[in-house]
Structures are given as structure tokens and as C-alpha cells.
Amino acid sequence: MINIGSYDERIKNFSWEIAEKELEYKKGDIINIGWYCSDRICEMGKSEKIALYYEGFGDKEKSYTFNDIRLAGNTIGTFLRDQGIVAEDRVCLFMDRIPELYLSFLGVLKIGAIVQPLFSAFGDESLLVRLENAQTRAIITQRKHLSKIRKIIDRLPSLEYIIIVDHNPAKELKEKEIPFSLKNSTPVEEMEIYPTTAESPSVLHYTSGTTGQPKGVRHVHYSLISQYLTTKWVLDLQDDDIYWCTADPGWVTGTSYGIIGPWSLGITQCVLDSGFSAEAWYKFIEKYKITMWYSAPTAIRSLMKAGDEVIKRIDLKSLRHLASVGEPLNAEAVIWSEKVFGLPFLDTYWQTETGSMMITNYPGMKIKPGSMGKSFPGITGVVLDAKTYEPITEPGKVGLIAFKPGWPAMMTTYWNNEEKYKEKFVNGWYLAGDRAYLDTEGYFWFIGRDDDVINTGGHLVSPFEVESALLEHEAISESAVVAKPDEVNMEVVKAFITLKPGYEFDDDTELNIMNFIRKKLSPLAMPQEIEFMESLPKTRSGKIMRRILHAKEWGEEIGDTSTLEDD
Ligand code: WT7
Secondary structure, three states: OOOOOOHHHHHOOOOOHHHHHHOOOOOOOOOOHHHHOOHHHHHHHHOOOEEEEEEEHHHEEEEEEHHHHHHHHHHHHHHHHHHOOOOOOEEEEEOOOOHHHHHHHHHHHHOOOEEEEOOOOOOHHHHHHHHHHHOOOEEEEOHHHHHHHHHHHHHOOOOOEEEEOOOOOOOOOOOOEEEOOOOOOOOOOOOOOOOOOOOOEEEEEEEOOOOOOOEEEEEEHHHHHHHHHHHHHOOOOOOOOEEEEOOOOOOHHHHHHHHHHHHHOOOEEEEEOOOOOHHHHHHHHHHHOOOEEEEOHHHHHHHHHHOOHHHHOOOOOOOOEEEEEOOOOOHHHHHHHHHHHOOOEEEEEOOOOOOOOOEEOOOOOOOOOOOOEEEOOOOOEEEEOOOOOOEOOOOOOOEEEEEOOOOOOOOOEEOOOHHHHHOOEEOOEEEEEEEEEEOOOOOEEEEEEOOOOEEEOOEEEOHHHHHHHHHOOOOEEEEEEEEEEEOOOEEEEEEEEEEOOOOOOOHHHHHHHHHHHHHHOOOOOOOOEEEEOOOOOEOOOOOEOHHHHHHHHOOOOOOOHHHHOOO
């Protein structure tokens, strides 16, 4: 039996109360995600069930039961509380995908503090702007990432605690640095869970826009309602499933569906903390007998590239259901997966801001390869005319993806930036910032983003952030950053630059600039190509015309540039 039953039946008389009832939550009651994902599952008799299988570099293996993760959450939560961390303080998680990352997530939520997960490959500049913006009070990290924090700590007066989960006693600690070892702590059996309610903030994820610094998307504990139900109906998780979400919790997929969704349903999940290789991934599936796999188009395209031979040598028969998110999932990838795994990847569309899946394909529903599917029950998804902001009823006509606000996992604001948050709404619609069209059967077909943000391998990169970082390089005078087409990542970052007098452009300069960005921002934001120009195309008022450069990369008509003049 599939959990959703029938999509057509579910959209009739849908109410989020379905999830509220299953979670035994009543309006106005306490709702705490940390408690729901561990204590409640134990109360339901699953204390000894495995919650997490972890495999790290060098075949390091660990496993944790639901009681283990309950205790670890208590222990970390109590430790933070003892330091003086209180409700709504921002606690950043800055770790690789080690068990402490997942366990701290629960601990921070249990004391009512706000989790701020950041991708551990972020460089010092990326880290600085996000910690500054959130006025983060504590950061939980590993020794290997300490140097990046030490570099910026003087500029972060709000950051009082740097908690190191793998401290080596032989090494010296600096001011504000505190060791914490889960292994050496006495497990805390009982703790007082902070009485968070539906509106209490839970997770703060940073996302990049076209202009300005990254925005902190503020979620609340009530988001559990839609994360729980979408996990149940779309990912179709059932009690004996072994689930693998390949996303890093530095991004929203890794928290909504890499922690909250599966654990609130009491499902066993696996984490692989190592670099990508087709063989290693397939072997991981074989070893843990993974049944449900949630991944991303870039990974799928990389697997396609690795060829089908390797699949024949590995037993992947445990798989029964696959889904994908983050970027357009091309029809070829769906057709390929049906061929090699006997299962199509179901495309799901949503965003950091939406907190949970919005438009997706469902088990049991007809799949049209290349389409994102239909709105989740309870979600009113439309395509709006870009001028009138009225819904387009005509099939095939491209417009802006928009949703009627009010689903449980929707962001409640951008941190400290209510103005930008308000800009996302027009005529009572939440504008996603993407373009799509509907077909005659109401399926959504993705066209592209409605802004200049670069989506590289499912990760959003702001051209503004890269351009600003480039300007800090000693040789660079001006910069413009656009997406360049890429076979595997769909888009990669490309930079156009002009140089200051006295500098010359050669391979060494290019490599030097690439490294500069990789260290400062992240490997994702690093330009894969840098092109030197004598001057950048500009409007009469002096604004750089990114669109001309973009069109050049994509082999598109540039058209009448006079209309772009002051765009
Ligand atoms: C943007 C959101 C939500 C998890 C990861 C990304 C693009 C997302 C799809 C899809 C085409 C997609 C959109 C969206 N996107 N899923 N299935 N097909 N595009 O979260 O970093 O907030 O990015 O990713 O452009 O707006 P995010």
C-alpha cells in the first residue's frame, strides 16, 4: 500500500489536520521538533530501532537507535543550556556530515534555540556575513574548521561560544573556545524540553538572491506538520524502509528531509559523509539495503555519466522508490533511471523559503518525464501573468510560479529583513521567483528562474556575492558574474573581469583568482571560468549589463540592447 492512497482523492477535502491528528498536536499546544523526532518516537515503542546509520571517510561506521539520539539531543541541549544559551538564541552548526551534526540539531531545538546550519565547505567570508546577520551566539564545529572561525571572530562580537566536538587536549584553546565530547559526557536521561509553540522559530537557513547579502529564511516549529506529511505521502516512507537523503544539512533538503521528515516518522536513515563516486554510492545502497533514495539531478547526471556497467556488478534490488530535488530533472534522467533501476526518479519542486515540497510527482500518479508534477494537497500553486499577476488559465503559457500563502512550513520572514520578505508577495500570492507553464492536465513544467541567481548542481549562488568577493582580489578592477551551461551541474559560475593597471591576465592569474574565491566563499561559488575583458558592457548610467554576458554564454540573441539600458 502506498501512503498517499490516491492523489485525486487526497486533494478533495484536504486539511492539514490530517497531520495534526497523526502527530497528536492540538492548536495552541506545545510543538517541539526535537522532541517529536526522538522522545515521541521512543514513547511509541521504537527506542531500540535504528535511527541513524553513519558512514564517514575511511569506512568509519556508527549506528544510533532512537533512544541514542534522544539521549544525545538531551546531552547536547543540556550542555548548551548550562553555558547560558536560551530560547531563540542562534546556534550555528558548522560541521561535516558527522553524527554530531544531526544530534546537535535535535539538542538545539529541544532548548528552544534556533538552529543555523551552515555548509562546512563555506570559507571565512561566507561564514562571516551569515553569522553577522543572524547575530549568532554559539557555533558548534570541528577542529578542522576552527581556523576559518579564528580568522573572523574579532569581527563577531555576538559570537560568545565556539564549541568543538573533537577537541584534541594536546592543542591549545583560544578565548571563547570550549571542548565538548558527546562520547565523554554522561548521557542526560531526562531534561525539560522548552515549550515551543507553532510560531516559535526553529531553523534559520541562509539563501542567496540576485542582489544584496544572503537572506536568513526563518522557519517555525509548526513546519513539522507539512514536513511530516510530505515525507509520508511523497517519499512514501514506511516503517521498515531504510532511507537515504543525499543532501547536506547545510541546505534545506538536508534538514527538512534529511532529519525532520524521516525521524518524525520514526524511520531509519543513512548518512554517507564522503565525496561523490558512483561506485561508492551504489555500494552504500547495497550495504545498507537502502529502499528509498532522495537525491538531486546533478548527482543523477553524474551517475548516468559513470555508465551502466558498474550497476550490473552491485546489488541494488533493495531500492523501491526514488525522488529528486533542487534543479530541473531532465526527462532523459527519469527515463534512464527507469531503465537501470526499474524505477523513475520522482521530481519534487520546492525552496528554502517554502520549507517543504510544493509541486511534486506522487507514487501511483502518472509520471510525465520532465514535468515537476502537481501541487501537494492543501497547496494552491499557480502560474501568474508577469504583468497583471493574475493566474494564467491557458495551458502552455509561461508565467511566474506562485502559491497562496499559509501552508505550515512556509518561512515567517527573512531574518532582520521584513522588507525583502514583503517583496515576495504580490496580489496575495507568494512569488517563488521561477517561471513555468501548466499543461492541459495541470502538470507544471519548469522553464527557469526569474532572476540572475545561479543554480549550480542544485545550490544557489548569488552573482552579487561572487562579484563582491572578486573585487577584493588585488588584481581585479571590475567584475560581472553569470551562469554558464554545464553538462553535469546544469549551470556553473563564470566571471568576467577587468584588471587594474599593471596586472596581466594569464593562466596563473586565473587559477589564483579561482582559489581566492574558493577559500573566501566556497567551492560552489568558485568560477569555473574567468574571462578577461578590456571593459564590461554597461548601461549609460554605468550599470553592468549581466544579461548581455549571460546571453553570450547561452548562445542566445542579445536583442535590442537599448531596451536594457537602465535595467
Ligand atoms: C530553487 C530553490 C528545495 C530544495 C533545494 C533547493 C530550483 C528546486 C526544482 C525542481 C526545477 C528546481 C528553483 C527553486 N529548484 N527544485 N524540481 N525543478 N528547479 O532549495 O536553494 O532554496 O533553491 O531551486 O529555482 O526556486 P533552494
